[in-house]
Amino acid sequence: MTTNMTIYDISEKAGVSIATVSRVLNGSSNVSDKTKKKVLDVINQYEYTPNAFARGLGLNTMKTIGVMCADSSDLYLAKAIYFIEQKLRANGYDSILCCTGYELETEEKCLNLLISKKVDGIILVGSHFIYESESDNRYIMDAALQVPVMLLNASFDAPNVYSIVSDDYNSMYEATKQMIASGIQDILYFYNSTSYSGKRKLAGYRAAMEEAGLLRSGNLMQLYTGSHEDIQGMSEHLMKVQGKGILFRGVIASDDNLALGAIKYARTAGLRIPQELAIIGYNNSLLAACCNPELTSIDNKLETLCQHLITTLMGLLNGSEMPKKTVFSGEIIHRGTTLS
Amino acid sequence: MTTNMTIYDISEKAGVSIATVSRVLNGSSNVSDKTKKKVLDVINQYEYTPNAFARGLGLNTMKTIGVMCADSSDLYLAKAIYFIEQKLRANGYDSILCCTGYELETEEKCLNLLISKKVDGIILVGSHFIYESESDNRYIMDAALQVPVMLLNASFDAPNVYSIVSDDYNSMYEATKQMIASGIQDILYFYNSTSYSGKRKLAGYRAAMEEAGLLRSGNLMQLYTGSHEDIQGMSEHLMKVQGKGILFRGVIASDDNLALGAIKYARTAGLRIPQELAIIGYNNSLLAACCNPELTSIDNKLETLCQHLITTLMGLLNGSEMPKKTVFSGEIIHRGTTLS
């Protein structure tokens, strides 16, 4: 356990100065093996742990990274947080978590809070408020003036802001193309966010549809504004869409949760999956393997993304030059909700 | 944004001493309104934020709570973390997250790390290493010597350790009793952890079975040791159990994930749910409403638990006397996997 000794106590017991104790604490090379051992023995004997605040004051770092996400209870984000936390701690850092609940104001407040807590870096896990235009991201840029800011699945170009993204555009483009190739023409795009990655995904879908000459009107894109947990609501939403006479034989969802809503809708409407309604989800979350039929989904290699994010961040903190943006491609995992 | 001014800069610009600045910073009453305004103006003008380390050094607190959990990507734990983080921040605290990955050694290490980071309290979210016997929890008791330790869904009696638990025993007892009452006698208990709450749940099941004279041997309890995400593996596990000639017409699972495994097993084995196999899960997670048929599950009022946990912790930090243990009862949410 942690005792309440100070560096003075240790220096006294070890018969050296506090400077020397500090040196062995920080692994300075300029300490003789003999004294180093002597000091370490005392430290171990009394289970001394240096005071983090004092240390922070002197070093101006507490080896802590701020992690911000909209909702840590979202399956995908929760997973990201888990990977990030694990990898950070493996690197001797730990993480302060802030959940912003999809509110811009909270996001700004948290950002300032993290900065004032002197984190060494900030990771935005799927922030919902990254805009394409730089000037709209001022609050992030302000934070980046102080510490490196890492963006997971989002990207914009600003000093000291680094992005690790999955190629959502291309993944969606390919998924849509494949569904078209399987003979389906009326493909509804079902999404719930206009975030950075949301826009990219939508663009991928549109490109494929346009290319095939199938994008006739905005009818085939449906924004769902309810909670990401409200499967029933999603299903009802699709029922309404159907009620309006909009025809669709395929659903491509921006998220597995939404895809589940589509599955539920199919059940309610009595449609056979995938023969009468094909569905593709996104994120390849636990849900995809859980539902019935199992969901075809796009896997965007979350762990790889997180690993690179941490590697990049650690590099930056060590003063290395690091790539501003890294892109990984996704992969379509075929399961029971698609034909081909 | 946060500037790099010190209290000296502010005091100079405001024409007062640093003590006065510090007083307005900390809301001390002994400052005249005139000077207070003067100082605040300067602070706002320069967007000054006091250095957290220096402040921590002086106050010996950084308004931070350590949150430990085995796996933040687990649906249930993720949700708990979300609630906790939200409520903490609403109270002016924030949280350092540590995921221990179900490893005792990591759990101990994190506990020490949190203490050394001078957190004001520690919350164990469904720790897997709470033992019934006090002496086995020494490492937690050591931490409790320094700061209050809050246990969610676990409990043991030690100084400065507080518990908020759901009455798992009773919930399971009732669930089992109801299934028996619905005419099912061969009920398999499918579980994956021998944690504190795991034991309680199992005991509830046993009690109900014993009471009904149905507990003939240990055959009807099946410990699954695989990953909580490996639905396929769970299903196969149950296939093997069936293969051994162990008969079961009902499954009560210690967790919704396991229940999903049971659903998958039923599908594979060609059993109709709930007529040929009834299933009850635990936690009433998102999954329960997602799967097909929808899962009957026990809701243990997670948000209520978290709310009370935070309230209790805040009370403690304000020096109030607080209850050592609070118990809430759960509720069975009936859906499509049970008869009655």
Added chain:
DNA sequence: AATAACTATGTAAGCGGTTTCAATAAACCT
């Protein structure tokens, strides 16, 4: 009007480390 009792502010001593700089000891040359 003189004394007591506050109120508002400043001075300076910590809080527990890190680090610069100077001093001492040990090692290396010629």
Added chain:
DNA sequence: AGGTTTATTGAAACCGCTTACATAGTTATT
């Protein structure tokens, strides 16, 4: 052996803020 260079160590300044104590300025009391 004497002069250098280098490896160790310690003294003390400093990081930025809190707070006990002292002081000066006000208001209340008799």
